[in-house]
Amino acid sequence: MPTHLIYKAWQNTKDENGVIMQNTKDAKGNEIVRQIKFEDPMKQKDMEPHEGHCFLCGEPMTHGIKLKKIFSNVFTDWNIAKCRGETHVCPACCFSILTTKGRYGLRTFSNVANEERLWLPNRMEMREFLMHPPDPPFVINLAVSQKKHIAFKGEVNYSRDIFTVMYEEMPVLIDRKEFTRLLELVEHFLYGFTKTEIITGDYNQKRILDFGIEAWEAFEERVKPYRGNPLLDVVMFVAQKVESEEELQCFMVSELKMKMQELQPYSSMPSIVAGTGKEGQVGSTCGGKSNASPKFPRSEQLALDLF
Numbered sequence: 331m332p333t334h335l336i337y338k339a340w341q342n343t344k345d346e347n348g349v350i351m352q353n354t355k356d357a358k359g360n361e362i363v364r365q366i367k368f369e370d371p372m373k374q375k376d377m378e379p380h381e382g383h384c385f386l387c388g389e390p391m392t393h394g395i396k397l398k399k400i401f402s403n404v405f406t407d408w409n410i411a412k413c414r415g416e417t418h419v420c421p422a423c424c425f426s427i428l429t430t431k432g433r434y435g436l437r438t439f440s441n442v443a444n445e446e447r448l449w450l451p452n453r454m455e456m457r458e459f460l461m462h463p464p465d466p467p468f469v470i471n472l473a474v475s476q477k478k479h480i481a482f483k484g485e486v487n488y489s490r491d492i493f494t495v496m497y498e499e500m501p502v503l504i505d506r507k508e509f510t511r512l513l514e515l516v517e518h519f520l521y522g523f524t525k526t527e528i529i530t531g532d533y534n535q536k537r538i539l540d541f542g543i544e545a546w547e548a549f550e551e552r553v554k555p556y557r558g559n560p561l562l563d564v565v566m567f568v569a570q571k572v573e574s575e576e577e578l579q580c581f582m583v584s585e586l587k588m589k590m591q592e593l594q595p596y597s598s599m600p601s602i603v604a605g606t607g608k609e610g611q612v613g614s615t616c617g618g619k620s621n622a623s624p625k626f627p628r629s630e631q632l633a634l635d636l637f
């Protein structure tokens with residue numbers, strides 16, 4: 331059960347004060363490390379000895395919290411309970427539900443867990459987890475609204491190549507290679523367009539002209555089959571815009587197999603590589619995965635700024 335895996339991961343991750351670390355940003359965008367202290371279900375006053383099965387996950391248990399004590403009256407997930415005749419919720423499921431006085435709990439964080447560790451990744455870190463999941467078994471939950479209880483609805487994964495993540499309450503099947511390809515495509519497309527444009531297919535005409543019609547078509551034809559597919563939502567959740575026109579052009583030549591004469595420069599926008607005199611060498615200077623290892627000092631700097 332996902333809740334049991336997450337609960338075990340939390341027990342293995344927290345320090346002696348019950349704290350786990352989260353890399354995040356403050357209101358001004360500065361990187362900070364937050365100390366997150368979740369409620370310990372075994373220390374709740376309503377936790378009591380109870381032999382039976384968990385109302386939510388159906389696993390046998392020796393301790394639990396009564397339904398009316400653990401659920402607020404706004405709880406609406408009754409239909410997913412595994413044992414509806416039962417009266418208590420097990421410690422692992424309680425862990426995924428409990429909220430602190432500071433109003434945070436597992437549901438307010440995207441999370442990744444395996445048997446060794448619980449992570450609370452920011453979007454950059456989640457991007458890495460989706461491309462390189464941890465050792466199985468693992469679970470991955472993407473908290474979009476940060477309000478829904480999704481941990482007990484997810485699935486435990488046993489493969490790093492094909493796995494299911496919860497995108498809010500929607501289970502999304504991820505083929506890692508396909509995901510990585512689509513992510514790379516979208517991150518380059520984001521150079522010229524907004525996330526909303528790419529998701530809806532409703533593009534600003536001026537931006538199409540600035541981007542170049544042929545280039546736009548080449549991207550659009552590859553994105554279009556994914557429109558309406560939740561895989562695209564997961565990609566957007568973690569996508570980081572490529573900021574360098576040079577990287578964009580490399581990608582179009584090497585991955586989209588476009589020819590140089592089809593690439594229109596951004597004549598109406600200030601180019602960040604203007605003046606380097608490298609425009610003509612794009613084909614020869616870029617080699618394959620532009621995202622993995624920036625080739626140019628300028629893009630390295632941008633990558634650092636972005637993080």
Ligand SMILES: [Zn+2]
Pocket residue numbers: 333384385386387388389419420421422423424
């Ligand atoms: Zn349970």
